[in-house]
Amino acid sequence: MxxxxxxxxxxxxxxxxxxxxxxxxxxxxIIGALATPxxxxxxxxxxxxxxxxxxxxxxxxMRYFFPGTVVLILLFTAIFSxxxxxxxxxxxxxxxxxVAPVSRASIVSGKCLGGMTLAAAQAALFCLxxxxxxxPLDGAVVVRLLVVLLLGGFALTALGFxxxxxLESTQGFHVMMNLVLIPLWLLSGAFFPxxxxxxxxxxxxxxxxxxxxxxVRRAFYGDGADLGLxxxxxxxxxxxxxxxxxxxxxxxxxxxxxGPESR
Amino acid sequence: MSAAVETNxxxxxxxxxxxxxxxxxxxxAGEMFALLGPNGSGxxxxxxxxxxxxxxxxxxxxxGGCDVVGEAMAVRxxxxxxxQSPALDPxxxxxxxxxxxxxxxxxxxxxxxVRARAAxxxxxxxxxxxxxxxSLSGGLQRRVEIAKCLLPRPRVLLLDEPSTGLDPAAREGxxxxxxxxxxxxxxxxxxxxxxxxxxxxCDRVAILHRGRLVACETPAELRGRSGTDVAVxxxxxxxxxxxxxxxxxxxxxxxxxxxxxxxxxxGGEAAGRLVSALGAAADSVTVGRPTLEDVFLDLTGxxxxxxxxx
Numbered sequence: 001m002x003x004x005x006x007x008x009x010x011x012x013x014x015x016x017x018x019x020x021x022x023x024x025x026x027x028x029x030i031i032g033a034l035a036t037p038x039x040x041x042x043x044x045x046x047x048x049x050x051x052x053x054x055x056x057x058x059x060x061x062m063r064y065f066f067p068g069t070v071v072l073i074l075l076f077t078a079i080f081s082x083x084x085x086x087x088x089x090x091x092x093x094x095x096x097x098x099v100a101p102v103s104r105a106s107i108v109s110g111k112c113l114g115g116m117t118l119a120a121a122q123a124a125l126f127c128l129x130x131x132x133x134x135x136p137l138d139g140a141v142v143v144r145l146l147v148v149l150l151l152g153g154f155a156l157t158a159l160g161f162x163x164x165x166x167l168e169s170t171q172g173f174h175v176m177m178n179l180v181l182i183p184l185w186l187l188s189g190a191f192f193p194x195x196x197x198x199x200x201x202x203x204x205x206x207x208x209x210x211x212x213x214x215x216v217r218r219a220f221y222g223d224g225a226d227l228g229l230x231x232x233x234x235x236x237x238x239x240x241x242x243x244x245x246x247x248x249x250x251x252x253x254x255x256x257x258x259g260p261e262s263r
Numbered sequence: 264m265s266a267a268v269e270t271n272x273x274x275x276x277x278x279x280x281x282x283x284x285x286x287x288x289x290x291x292a293g294e295m296f297a298l299l300g301p302n303g304s305g306x307x308x309x310x311x312x313x314x315x316x317x318x319x320x321x322x323x324x325x326x327g328g329c330d331v332v333g334e335a336m337a338v339r340x341x342x343x344x345x346x347q348s349p350a351l352d353p354x355x356x357x358x359x360x361x362x363x364x365x366x367x368x369x370x371x372x373x374x375x376x377v378r379a380r381a382a383x384x385x386x387x388x389x390x391x392x393x394x395x396x397x398s399l400s401g402g403l404q405r406r407v408e409i410a411k412c413l414l415p416r417p418r419v420l421l422l423d424e425p426s427t428g429l430d431p432a433a434r435e436g437x438x439x440x441x442x443x444x445x446x447x448x449x450x451x452x453x454x455x456x457x458x459x460x461x462x463x464x465c466d467r468v469a470i471l472h473r474g475r476l477v478a479c480e481t482p483a484e485l486r487g488r489s490g491t492d493v494a495v496x497x498x499x500x501x502x503x504x505x506x507x508x509x510x511x512x513x514x515x516x517x518x519x520x521x522x523x524x525x526x527x528x529x530g531g532e533a534a535g536r537l538v539s540a541l542g543a544a545a546d547s548v549t550v551g552r553p554t555l556e557d558v559f560l561d562l563t564g565x566x567x568x569x570x571x572x573x
Contacts (some may be wrong), residue, residue, distance in 0.1 A: 006336045007369045014366035018352065025354050096350025096411075099314050100367040101339040258316075 006103030015097075015110020016117070019081065023118050033077040033122050041069040059134050066133040067216040068190025071152070071209065074123045075185055078153050079177060081115035082160030086170050108161065108251045115157025120149040135220045144233060148215035151240050155208070158247035165254045181209075188213040194229050201229060211239040267292040267327060267419050267451035268313060274321035274474075275308050282308040283474045286322070290453060290467075292418070295445055297462040298455045299559070300471035301567055306455040309471070310423050313453070314344045327418050340368075343412030343450075345422040349404045350411075353397035357388060357407050360396055361414060368415035375414075382410035385447075386440060402433030406440065413444060420444070422454040426461060438464065457567065459555045468555070472563040485558045493553045494533055496523040498545040511540050517560075524557075 023029060045062040088094040097107060127145055130137055163176050185191075187203045190213045194204035204210040211231065218233035231239075268290040275283040283305040290296045298306040311317035312324055315335045324331045327341035344350075351360050361379040365371070370378065383389040386406040391399060396407060405425065412420060425441075426434040438461075445452050454461070462468045462482065469479040478485060498504050501518050508516055508525055516525040527533035527550060534550040541548070559567045 006339075007367070010369055010371060011367045014363055018355070018363060021359070022352070022354055091350075091353075092346050092348035093350050093352060095316060095346050096344070096364070097367065098316060099339055099342065099344040100364075101336050101369075102367050103336075258318075 006101055006106065008103045008106045008109075011100070011102040011106045012110045012113070015107065016114045019084075019111070019114025019118065022084065023081070029080065030122075033073060033080065033118075034126065037069045037072040037076065038126065040072060041065060045069075063134040064193075065191070066130060066135055067220060068185075068188070068213060070123050070126055070149075070216050071188065071190050071213045072185060073126050074119045074149060074152050074212070075156055075181060075209070077122045078115045078119035078156035079160040079163075079181060081118055081157060082111065082164040083170055083173055085111065085161060085164040086167055086173060089168075104255045105252060107255055108158070108248065111161055112154050112157045112248065112251070115160065116150055116153035119153035119156065120146070123149050123153070130220065140222075141219055144219035145216070147237060148212065148219050148233075148240070151237060151244060152212040152215065155212070155240055155244035155247055158244060158251050159208075161251040162247060162254055165251070184209045185213075189217070189230065193227075196229055204229065208239070208243040211236045211243070215240060265292055265328070266290060266325075267294070268296075268325070268453060270309075270313075270322065270324040272322035273309070273312065273319050273324055275312065275317065275319050281474050283312075283319075284321075286471075286474075286476045288469055288476060288479050290451060292451050293445070293449055294467060295441070295452045295465045296454070297465040297468045298453065298471060299457070299459070299462040299468050299555075299567075300455075301457055301565075303473070304471040305474035306457075306471050307423060308474075310421060310453075310455050314342060314421050315339055340415075341418045343415065343417035343420045345405075345408055345412050345420065345425060347423045347427050349396075349408040351396045351404060351408055354395060356393050356395050357383065357399075358392050360407060361411055364411040365414050370415065378414050379410075382414050383407075385413075385444070386410040400433075401428045402430070402436065405429065405433070405437060409437075409440065409444070413448065413450075416448065417450060419451045419453060422452070424456060425454055426456070426458060434461075459559075459567065463555055470559060470562060472565070477562045478558075482555060485555060486553055488558060488561070491526040491553070492529045492531075492533060492550050493557050494523075494525040494527045494537060494548060494550040496525060496537060496541065496545050496548050497521055498523075498541075498547075500544070504541060504544055507541060507544070508537070512536070519566075524560075 045065045048061055085094070124145065127137070164173055167173055184207055187200065188207055188209040189204055194200040214230045215233060215236040217227060217230055218236060221227060223232045266289045271287050273283060273286040286309060298309060300306045308317065312319050312331060313326055315331050315338050318332055326338045329337040329341070331338050355363065358379065361383065362375060365375040365379060380389065383392060386409055388403060388406050388410060391403065396404060399407065425437060429437060441452055444450060456462055465482070467479065467481050468485060470477050496504055501521055501523050504523050505516055505518050508514060508523065514525050514527055516523055531550070534548055537548045538545070556567055
């Protein structure tokens with residue numbers, strides 16, 4: 001017999017590959033994840049730009065809002081890549097994976113790495129437009145961007161996985177998205193900066209998305225820039241790494257506990 | 264021969280509902296085995312426990328000598344599981360699905376391609392190799408699914424209601440496929456079913472009723488269980504017929520719609536006696552050996568049919 005332990009590397013690769021193939025074959029997902037934030041950026045950015053004035057947002061609102069839009073793309077792509085968990089369960093596909101001699105860590109890893117790749121790639125694509133927003137790209141910026149997009153993409157996919165796994169329908173998922181994730185994003189500093197001494201300060205401090213937004217902002221501006229309460233790149237990435245690790249462990253736990261049909 | 268599947272006093276509750284209780288059975292290696300019962304009989308619960316998807320609440324189950332809870336991974340290495348709805352990705356092609364599934368079992372490279380080709384060939388789907396699964400009919404999808412499950416060469420093939428959603432021709436094809444697979448690859452086949460004709464053609468049948476195992480024998484043994492034959496009498500006034508049969512013969516009977524089902528002594532004289540006793544009151548009288556349906560009715564007091572799949 002080929003051993004009593006679950007397989008890890010090959011199944012992880014296979015699960016990752018399937019995410020890629022599916023994404024490419026569902027063109028609407030590419031458009032949805034990229035076009036919505038782009039529209040947000042253009043419409044809200046230019047519409048609010050006139051009425052939005054503050055010391056922190058020199059360079060105009062379009063420039064301020066750009067990193068937030070990158071995070072929105074990251075969030076949308078990562079989270080929606082985990083909707084397939086619910087679809088796979090409904091279609092019976094997931095059962096086929098669960099009865100295979102595949103380690104449960106491999107199921108979580110394949111999914112999270114897949115979502116991470118898609119999210120980071122889409123966000124990176126959008127980042128190519130940064131120079132037009134007044135945010136020049138150079139080697140250091142690109143490296144920092146890749147770090148935050150990959151790490152953030154992984155963490156958000158793992159978060160989506162934890163939300164999606166126990167759900168039986170995709171409706172519940174959209175409720176979570178609108179009620180929890182969008183508000184978290186709005187308070188992350190993506191839309192307006194947190195102000196010292198107000199409730200937005202602690203809202204940003206306990207909001208994991210705020211550290212991803214901070215990471216993207218610092219990736220563009222560098223640690224030297226005065227960005228008010230925004231933490232340094234290193235600090236933001238440390239918190240994001242811890243967040244990703246916690247989400248991964250939680251995802252592993254929900255998988256080991258079994259889906260909604262096993263109760 | 265050793266047991267391919269063994270359960271001991273297996274039970275499982277869902278909240279206050281008992282889905283399975285005290286099931287002890289043993290399936291020999293190489294057997295074609297049916298778990299027969301209507302919906303809610305516990306057969307799907309048993310299927311899910313054997314395929315490691317559900318943890319039993321009581322008792323133990325071993326597949327290929329390994330415990331489904333403590334050695335779940337070792338069990339997964341030995342089983343192929345065919346679900347009611349195919350566990351295929353409709354957006355991937357047949358080839359991609361097979362390759363993908365092989366990867367989950369640690370198969371790769373040239374060997375995987377050879378095996379996938381051979382499995383597709385054996386199941387008659389090789390001409391659809393490059394087609395997306397969503398373009399295939401239900402019968403073909405089921406065959407791709409079985410090809411997929413046979414790739415890693417399982418010792419036990421578990422199937423949940425394999426003929427659900429198939430037309431009669433596809434059912435017949437599936438049956439032939441399973442017989443060939445069992446012969447060629449010496450795999451033990453265990454299937455759940457609520458169809459008598461499907462159970463009838465297995466080596467042994469376990470009858471489940473309300474979560475309990477009420478019989479586990481060959482179809483012939485099951486039919487031979489009752490020393491009686493079964494007569495079906497039809498007529499315009501079944502109640503009157505029933506009263507007459509009770510009065511004259513005292514045989515146990517059931518009225519079902521327009522018809523009367525009577526347990527008569529075996530031997531073949533019953534038909535003549537019924538005809539002469541009932542005369543013109545009966546339109547027709549047929550006597551036969553009991554079918555599995557009759558046996559099921561005898562054992563459980565309830566008919567098997569009449570319930571549709573979810």
